[in-house]
Amino acid sequence: xxxxxxxxxxxxxxSPAIVLLLIFTVWPIFNTVRMxxxxxxxxxxxxxxxxxxxxxxxxxxxxxxxxxxxxxxxTVILCVTTVPxxxxxxxxxxxxxxxxxxxxxxxxxxxxxPYVTNSIAIGMVFAAMFNIVGSFYGTENEIVVTAGxxxxxxxxxxxxTINWINYGSTYTANMIVMIVYIVWNALPFKILVLLGGxxxxxxQYYDAAKVDSTPRRRVFTHITVPLLSPMLAYVIITGxxxxxxxxxxxxxxxxxxxxxxxxxxxxxxxVGFIYDALETNSQGRASAAALILFGIIxxxxxxxxxxxxxxxxx
Amino acid sequence: MKVVLQNLTKIFPSRNKKVKGEVVAVNxxxxxxxxxxxxxxxxxxxxxxSTTLYMISGLQKPTSGKIFFGDDDVTELSxxxxxxxLVFQNYALYPHMTxxxxxxxxxxNLQGADKLSKAEMLERAETAAKxxxxxxxMDRKPSELSGGQQQRVAIARALVKMPRVLxxxxxxxxxxxxxxxxxxxxxxxIQKETGITTVFVTHDQEEAMSISDMIVVMKxxxxxxxxxxxxxxxxxTNLFVAKFLGTPPINVFNGRVKDGTVYIGEDAVVTGTDxxxxxxxxxxxxxxxxxxxxxPLQCTLSNVEVMGRxxxxxxxxxxxxxxxxxxxxxxxxxxxxxxxxxxxxxxxxKFFLFDKETEERIYFEVK
Numbered sequence: 001x002x003x004x005x006x007x008x009x010x011x012x013x014x015s016p017a018i019v020l021l022l023i024f025t026v027w028p029i030f031n032t033v034r035m036x037x038x039x040x041x042x043x044x045x046x047x048x049x050x051x052x053x054x055x056x057x058x059x060x061x062x063x064x065x066x067x068x069x070x071x072x073x074x075t076v077i078l079c080v081t082t083v084p085x086x087x088x089x090x091x092x093x094x095x096x097x098x099x100x101x102x103x104x105x106x107x108x109x110x111x112x113x114p115y116v117t118n119s120i121a122i123g124m125v126f127a128a129m130f131n132i133v134g135s136f137y138g139t140e141n142e143i144v145v146t147a148g149x150x151x152x153x154x155x156x157x158x159x160x161t162i163n164w165i166n167y168g169s170t171y172t173a174n175m176i177v178m179i180v181y182i183v184w185n186a187l188p189f190k191i192l193v194l195l196g197g198x199x200x201x202x203x204q205y206y207d208a209a210k211v212d213s214t215p216r217r218r219v220f221t222h223i224t225v226p227l228l229s230p231m232l233a234y235v236i237i238t239g240x241x242x243x244x245x246x247x248x249x250x251x252x253x254x255x256x257x258x259x260x261x262x263x264x265x266x267x268x269x270x271v272g273f274i275y276d277a278l279e280t281n282s283q284g285r286a287s288a289a290a291l292i293l294f295g296i297i298x299x300x301x302x303x304x305x306x307x308x309x310x311x312x313x314x
Numbered sequence: 315m316k317v318v319l320q321n322l323t324k325i326f327p328s329r330n331k332k333v334k335g336e337v338v339a340v341n342x343x344x345x346x347x348x349x350x351x352x353x354x355x356x357x358x359x360x361x362x363x364s365t366t367l368y369m370i371s372g373l374q375k376p377t378s379g380k381i382f383f384g385d386d387d388v389t390e391l392s393x394x395x396x397x398x399x400l401v402f403q404n405y406a407l408y409p410h411m412t413x414x415x416x417x418x419x420x421x422x423n424l425q426g427a428d429k430l431s432k433a434e435m436l437e438r439a440e441t442a443a444k445x446x447x448x449x450x451x452m453d454r455k456p457s458e459l460s461g462g463q464q465q466r467v468a469i470a471r472a473l474v475k476m477p478r479v480l481x482x483x484x485x486x487x488x489x490x491x492x493x494x495x496x497x498x499x500x501x502x503x504i505q506k507e508t509g510i511t512t513v514f515v516t517h518d519q520e521e522a523m524s525i526s527d528m529i530v531v532m533k534x535x536x537x538x539x540x541x542x543x544x545x546x547x548x549x550x551t552n553l554f555v556a557k558f559l560g561t562p563p564i565n566v567f568n569g570r571v572k573d574g575t576v577y578i579g580e581d582a583v584v585t586g587t588d589x590x591x592x593x594x595x596x597x598x599x600x601x602x603x604x605x606x607x608x609x610p611l612q613c614t615l616s617n618v619e620v621m622g623r624x625x626x627x628x629x630x631x632x633x634x635x636x637x638x639x640x641x642x643x644x645x646x647x648x649x650x651x652x653x654x655x656x657x658x659x660x661x662x663x664k665f666f667l668f669d670k671e672t673e674e675r676i677y678f679e680v681k
Contacts, residue, residue, distance in 0.1 A: 207400075208402060
């Protein structure tokens with residue numbers, strides 16, 4: 001048993017962390033829930049002495065918002081496309097990296113570089129790659145300085161210039177750009193985790209597979225992937241969580257417009273929706289949206305863990 | 315399928331770049347393993363026996379030399395195409411598969427004409443499992459099995475595809491004493507039943523001697539002696555082989571030969587040999603002693619261990635290399651445990667002379 005004096009000491013040692021957690025984690029969570037359930041809560045009006053009634057009006061408002069549906073749709077589309085694509089690509093790259101001896105360290109560094117680069121900066125580079133510089137685009141008197149490196153490649157291969165992100169671009173083109181960018185941005189972390197997993201697999205399993213004349217494809221599907229399944233589950237779950245919080249990547253390419261010039265907000269996401277609500281001082285609505293997002297992430301993660309219980313071995 | 319090893323050599327380069335020098339793991343190994351026999355590669359750790367096994371499997375490439383399966387040169391053939399079965403020392407069972415899936419895995423890899431139906435695979439997996447007595451564990455994962463059970467799954471997995479050659483790397487090292495005895499008999503039985511040429515690696519001489527048709531004794535990458543277990547035991551080519559085989563081990567003495575008489579200390583153990591005068595090392599098997607009131611070899615009695623069928627007499631002699639001498643005497647003899655000195659005569663066929671420098675056997679005849 002620890003006597004009382006000792007217990008006090010323990011509390012004192014813990015106090016800095018506890019105080020910080022209370023102020024910056026526990027209180028905000030509690031406050032978010034509180035604001036979400038106060039009718040039409042606004043921080044500005046609250047400061048002015050106004051009181052708010054308890055109710056679920058904020059949630060109703062959020063769901064009824066026309067933009068909410070489009071934000072949710074964008075978020076879900078980006079999630080369900082980028083997570084599988086980036087995981088699959090990361091798996092293939094990690095396996096390839098693991099199977100080569102020379103240059104492995106250098107290539108590993110190159111693949112990891114995007115992770116340490118600012119995502120807004122990367123977004124601007126991507127935007128430049130897809131951007132058409134010029135004016136009167138799509139008219140008879142159009143002046144195109146450059147159609148961007150991606151279009152240059154398409155033209156070189158005999159294709160037609162595509163309006164990716166500029167005035168008049170289509171939703172599909174915008175989404176393709178977003179998916180390419182998010183996948184590329186998500187790769188390094190996933191490669192790192194999967195490569196680490198691969199390197200910890202006992203080589204003897206591969207020797208045993210060789211002895212049993214296992215075809216390479218079967219070695220991959222029946223030995224590598226199952227033995228890597230804990231890492232794959234981790235990468236997929238964190239990928240979905242990150243995907244539902246997607247926001248900066250869109251700012252990175254489209255700026256705060258969250259869409260091409262002629263249709264601002266078209267690519268807005270759930271987190272963007274929350275920011276917009278905060279900007280109009282509707283903390284109640286923002287909190288309600290945040291709780292809805294939290295609920296969605298919770299459910300998806302629970303599904304993920306349930307699936308991985310069956311799929312992840314040992 | 316006979317397996318021929320021709321001047322097989324494996325050299326590992328030095329790991330440390332600053333220190334030059336390489337390790338010769340296997341040095342110029344030539345041997346023809348007869349078809350359908352069980353061969354034991356025997357030696358202390360680091361003698362190159364596992365490396366030899368892995369070269370036969372193809373997992374390691376020989377630095378020089380050739381390997382033939384039958385008349386086919388397989389030296390350049392990859393492991394996948396050699397058609398061997400290999401039991402790893404650490405089992406290497408796939409942790410995410412059940413026992414059944416593990417055993418069936420090699421069968422599912424078969425392609426073309428060898429392809430089996432699901433029912434055939436299941437049947438063969440069950441036969442293999444029965445052979446090693448794990449047919450009641452088919453739905454468990456390897457992590458739910460004991461070491462011995464895992465080892466048997468590994469043997470079943472190696473056998474199920476009817477390999478051309480079966481290779482076992484220390485197959486019994488993780489089993490308890492009783493199971494080891496039982497399993498080694500089983501390996502012998504399975505090998506005889508299937509007639510598959512089998513090579514197994516062990517550092518346990520008793521294990522190798524008890525089930526092998528032939529044993530290969532190795533030391534530091536060099537083959538010391540090849541032969542039937544009894545022949546190698548009865549007729550070792552050098553001191554290393556003599557010391558390595560036999561439990562309890564051979565008794566070793568420093569001695570000398572003068573005028574054809576072999577002396578241990580002042581005792582003239584054997585007379586009338588044709589060996590020229592020199593210093594020698596003398597090896598006498600424990601069963602090579604006979605109690606003899608007038609025997610030439612005098613030893614100080616330490617104690618007597620009765621083991622039922624036999625009696626083991628522990629005694630001392632100044633010329634002995636080991637602290638004690640152990641002799642095994644038939645228990646029909648009455649042994650007086652109160653005497654201070656025991657006197658032995660020696661059986662000539664259990665008595666070996668070795669050169670003091672080279673430790674090679676000195677063959678002699680008694681006139």
